[in-house]
């Protein structure tokens with residue numbers, strides 16, 4: 001019997017000189033109208049972080065979960081051991097994919113405001129996270145993205161007309177209007193169906209990676225979630241499985257500072273970094289400047305090589321900033337200072353890569369302006385093409401009856417009955 005269960009137990013602490021208990025409720029530093037000062041941010045110099053061997057034991061690189069891998073310095077030079085040394089052709093491919101993603105976002109945001117679709121989500125300021133990773137992975141590695149990694153599909157050359165058809169839920173939508181706009185699914189591009197339920201993709205990615213290993217395959221999995229989503233139970237079960245079985249998976253946390261209107265403090269940012277979640281699970285953890293596409297590429301390549309050589313999973317925190325609203329349903333002016341995005345100390349990912357390419361002598365301002373113009377036209381033409389297949393409210397969607405199809409190999413009696421009921425009611429209504 002425990003000595004704590006003596007006669008005093010349960011008598012309470014009344015009369016003792018103890019403070020009353022309190023909870024800490026996080027509060028973001030800047031609210032609408034506040035002037036912003038990021039000078040207390042601890043930003044290590046580019047090139048300062050050592051690059052360990054890919055097969056290192058996670059315990060030997062704990063510090064990396066609290067640092068920040070950076071390659072591009074303030075002058076646009078690529079420095080230090082993480083510099084991936086990419087050829088000019090790859091750098092320009094990255095630049096174009098990031099610029100196309102931004103142009104695509106701008107066009108589709110406008111389409112939502114014009115009533116052509118019900119919903120859209122931009123990834124402005126976070127393009128490096130998707131595109132740096134997509135170009136570091138093999139084309140047949142399997143991606144389990146959240147809703148803000150459209151850049152992966154774009155970097156993998158997926159047709160943007162197909163993405164637009166999905167956004168318009170029109171007759172050209174391969175998903176037949178069954179997914180919310182922007183929740184793409186493209187098996188041929190190694191892009192798993194996006195789910196609106198946060199973080200379900202984490203256990204799915206780990207399970208897929210385990211299956212790949214169990215089958216003796218060579219393909220690895222990569223997954224992404226926001227920092228807010230790390231508070232979900234699914235995140236933690238996925239980390240446990242990944243660690244226990246050393247699953248060949250890369251788990252990315254995109255820390256863009258905001259989860260709709262909740263700042264990162266509500267998911268734990270005041271206490272530690274998100275990369276530090278890796279430490280508790282015995283997983284290799286890296287923390288990366290998410291606005292530095294070369295750092296993202298290098299960290300992803302490191303993690304991919306580690307996974308491919310059976311050395312285990314990696315958790316990567318990408319430190320970035322969500323420049324725009326959460327979605328077309330959100331107004332960030334209601335909860336954060338408008339100065340935050342313009343004063344973000346890690347800059348803009350496209351501007352930084354552009355500066356690097358100009359410095360290398362493989363790019364210039366005129367070519368950049370011409371590319372932006374060309375991409376805006378390309379996206380406009382694609383939108384016109386997709387709109388021929390229908391937009392919201394124009395009735396050019398897949399036939400209503402199709403909602404009963406594709407779930408069962410043979411439609412069961414109760415669905416047949418419901419379908420008939422629907423058709424009878426339409427007939428009666430003269431439709």
Ligand SMILES: Cc1ncc(C[n+]2csc(CCOP(=O)(O)OP(=O)(O)O)c2C)c(N)n1
Pocket residue numbers: 148196197198225226227228229230254256258259260322326
């Ligand atoms: C399980 C679940 N809970 C809540 C929501 C509502 N919701 C949608 S997005 C979002 C914020 C997610 O923020 P974060 O993970 O930081 O990703 P970000 O949007 O910043 O990219 C919330 C709470 C949801 N879709 N699913």
